[in-house]
Amino acid sequence: MERxxxxxxxxxxxxxxxxLDVFTEPLMLQxxxxxxxxxxRSMTMDMLGQLQCPVCRCAVDGDSPPPNVSLARVIxxxxxxxxxxxxxxxxxxxxxxxxxxxxxxERTVICGLCGSIGAHRGHKITPISSVYxxxxxxxxxxxxxxxxxxxxxxxxxxxxxxxKSRITNESDVLKWVVxxxxxxxxxxxxxxxxxxxxxxxxxxxxxxxxxxxQTDQLNQQLSRLQDAHxxxxxxxxxxxxxxxxxxxxxxxxxxxxxxLQQRExxxxxxxxxxxxxxxxxxxxxxxxxxxxxxxxxxxxxxLDPLTAHPMLELQHGDSVVxxxxxxxxxxxxxxxxxxxYCVLANRGFSSGKHYWEVEVGSKPKWRLGLIKGTTNRKVxxxxxxxxxxxxxxxxxxxxxxxxxxxxxxxxLSAPPCRVGMFLDYEGxxxxxYNADSPDELGLIYTFRLELQGKVFPLLDVCWHxxxxxxxxxxxxxxxxxxxxx
Numbered sequence: 001m002e003r004x005x006x007x008x009x010x011x012x013x014x015x016x017x018x019x020l021d022v023f024t025e026p027l028m029l030q031x032x033x034x035x036x037x038x039x040x041r042s043m044t045m046d047m048l049g050q051l052q053c054p055v056c057r058c059a060v061d062g063d064s065p066p067p068n069v070s071l072a073r074v075i076x077x078x079x080x081x082x083x084x085x086x087x088x089x090x091x092x093x094x095x096x097x098x099x100x101x102x103x104x105x106e107r108t109v110i111c112g113l114c115g116s117i118g119a120h121r122g123h124k125i126t127p128i129s130s131v132y133x134x135x136x137x138x139x140x141x142x143x144x145x146x147x148x149x150x151x152x153x154x155x156x157x158x159x160x161x162x163x164k165s166r167i168t169n170e171s172d173v174l175k176w177v178v179x180x181x182x183x184x185x186x187x188x189x190x191x192x193x194x195x196x197x198x199x200x201x202x203x204x205x206x207x208x209x210x211x212x213x214q215t216d217q218l219n220q221q222l223s224r225l226q227d228a229h230x231x232x233x234x235x236x237x238x239x240x241x242x243x244x245x246x247x248x249x250x251x252x253x254x255x256x257x258x259x260l261q262q263r264e265x266x267x268x269x270x271x272x273x274x275x276x277x278x279x280x281x282x283x284x285x286x287x288x289x290x291x292x293x294x295x296x297x298x299x300x301x302x303l304d305p306l307t308a309h310p311m312l313e314l315q316h317g318d319s320v321v322x323x324x325x326x327x328x329x330x331x332x333x334x335x336x337x338x339x340x341y342c343v344l345a346n347r348g349f350s351s352g353k354h355y356w357e358v359e360v361g362s363k364p365k366w367r368l369g370l371i372k373g374t375t376n377r378k379v380x381x382x383x384x385x386x387x388x389x390x391x392x393x394x395x396x397x398x399x400x401x402x403x404x405x406x407x408x409x410x411x412l413s414a415p416p417c418r419v420g421m422f423l424d425y426e427g428x429x430x431x432x433y434n435a436d437s438p439d440e441l442g443l444i445y446t447f448r449l450e451l452q453g454k455v456f457p458l459l460d461v462c463w464h465x466x467x468x469x470x471x472x473x474x475x476x477x478x479x480x481x482x483x484x485x
Contacts, residue, residue: 014075017055018042023075028068029053030060040065090241094118099241102131107248109241132240135247139232142254146229153222157215164211170273171204181282196282203275228254280429281443298420299356301345301457301475306335307377308343312461315472318346322472323461340381345457345475348373354423356457356475357435361417363471364397367460368419370430373453381460390447391460392419392432402432402445410445418476419444425451 016023018039025037033055043051043062051062092099095118097111104124111118115125175197182193232254235246302318313324321343332338345356360366372388375381383391383403391403392410400410412434420435428449434442464470 010078014071014078022078023068023071026068026071026075027065028071029062029065031056031058034068034071037067100128102126102128102244109244128240128244131244135244135251136236138251139236139247142258143229143232143236145258146225146232150222150225150229153218153225157218157222160211160215160218164208164215167204167207167211167273171200171275174200174273174275178282200275204273207273224257228257280427297355299347299354301347301356303343303459303475304335304346305343306333307337309337309339309341309461311341311463312343314343319475320472321459321461321475323464323470335377337377337381339379340377341461341463342377342381343459343461344371348454348456349423349425350454351425353425353427355420357418357420358457358459359418359474359476360394361471361474363394363469363473365393365395365462365464365469366473367391367393367403367458367462368421368432369403369458370421370423370455371458372451372455385447385449389458390430390449391458392445393460393462400444402447404447408445412444414442416442416444421457423455425455 011022014022016026016036016039017033018035021036023034023036026034027037027040028034029040029051031053033053035054040051040062043054045051045062049061049063050059052059090099091097092111092114095111095113097113099109099111101110101112101115102108102125103110103115103120104126106120106123109128110120110125114120115123178193178196178200182196231250235243235250238246303314303321305314305318308314308321310327310330311324312321313328314321323341330336335344337343358368360368367383369389369391371390375388381387381389383389384405385403386405389403392401393403394400394415400412400415402408402410414434414436416434416436418435420433420441422431422433423429424431428451430447430449432444432446434444436442459473459475461473462469
């Protein structure tokens, strides 16, 4: 005990006046006082390279103070004595022999007599040096595993923080879109706007709250791992006996915690913000709720006889078209279809938003859509957006398809007898609806398009085969009145 106190007293005398730790690479200034190398480097020099000694306040040359070799050797000798003093084995309290063995069954250090004639006779005994090496390897593996788990948790926390920020930003953008769209419908949609905003905010809040809860849980796990890592790091600096006795008591708990962490380890899965509606479909959703009493009203269109194929016959004031039996002798004007059994509306669109309807009834084969005014009508109609044609149709009386690239089969739950088409020219969208119900529109398909110049509504009657497909296509008159501006 007296020796330990003497070593402690000597160690107190060998502390740097600045950092108050035992000297590390001591340097001696011209005034005779010594400081750690790093402490000298941290001092501020004046324009002439002079330092002021913190102890005696003398101005000394701070350029390259020499190392205090004697002081460094004294400190090194003191550290050797301290380590050797701690490394001396304690004695067995029962037999007073050195503790040189380790009982695997009881997880404790013992002397030779304890293992041969004492209470540990017949137990699994291992030399303390072997146990020390094994435990050092064990603690190294544990520290590596903790570091790996800590890194995984930190990565997941960063991903979740980014995900939370992204969802928050997306919800802000979507709220802005909602406000913009509802600005056009303000007079009759105040309640609807509030409902959409609530849906966006609650969806975003639920996702952000879920991510925050997960982040808090991972932060707690990270904190526990950091504490465990610090404990093991401190333990690795202990002497043989202190290390073995302390590690023996905490190793099972750490291993159990490690196994539990591995079982609960969850990989980060990014969440996406889905509020339950698409901002481009807001108006269409509201149309259903307001029984289609919104603009635009159905266009008053007729069919253009100058564009009809010679086999087609227009009836009822050019609002009904069917396929005849004989080819009629008509002028071969540039506007007329010469190959495909098509006819266009008498009016095209080069801007704005437009809605029109066509009644297909029970006709087993037909095509409807939009065509560019510049598309060649003297050859077989190329049914794809690249050729300036956007169509949907029915074949074989049961297969609905959109003529995209490639074609898309449309899984419609109910076959439409009346098809509505909505063109948003500037917005670049052509949308088809089931318009059978007077109170709502059922979405069928949407084309995304970039338009320049005039486009025309198109009806393709399709050739009838062996008496089939003779039914007419009807361009019905509007059955809804428009809401005034």
